[in-house]
Amino acid sequence: MTTITNTPGVTGTTSPNAKTALGQLGSADFLKLMTTQLQQQDPFNPTDNTQMLAQMAQFSSLSVASDTTKGVNEMNQRLAEISSKLDAVVAAQEAATKSVAAQPSATSASTTAAPIAA
Numbered sequence: 001m002t003t004i005t006n007t008p009g010v011t012g013t014t015s016p017n018a019k020t021a022l023g024q025l026g027s028a029d030f031l032k033l034m035t036t037q038l039q040q041q042d043p044f045n046p047t048d049n050t051q052m053l054a055q056m057a058q059f060s061s062l063s064v065a066s067d068t069t070k071g072v073n074e075m076n077q078r079l080a081e082i083s084s085k086l087d088a089v090v091a092a093q094e095a096a097t098k099s100v101a102a103q104p105s106a107t108s109a110s111t112t113a114a115p116i117a118a
Contacts, residue, residue: 030059 034055041047 027059027063
């Protein structure tokens with residue numbers, strides 16, 4: 001268990017780059033915590049291997065879930081981009097259809113021309 005003590009002259013403010021939530025810890029942070037835990041354990045009463053393996057498995061599961069969430073978010077962003085491009089194509093097609101319908105027909109003049117002699 002970690003004990004946190006107050007140091008005289010140190011305020012409780014954190015830098016803007018400081019990590020503020022456990023969800024922001026990465027694999028490097030986990031490895032640092034694990035090696036620190038191994039260094040600080042009592043050599044006559046070491047941590048049970050099953051507990052260490054359970055922690056590593058939990059971190060692995062969390063990492064996979066985080067990667068999956070990141071992939072889903074990227075896919076949603078790409079789908080939104082595709083959707084906006086498709087909306088632009090549909091709008092352009094509708095505008096082209098309206099402009100063709102509004103123009104007078106040029107084919108009626110060509111059908112009244114004299115037949116071509118053979």
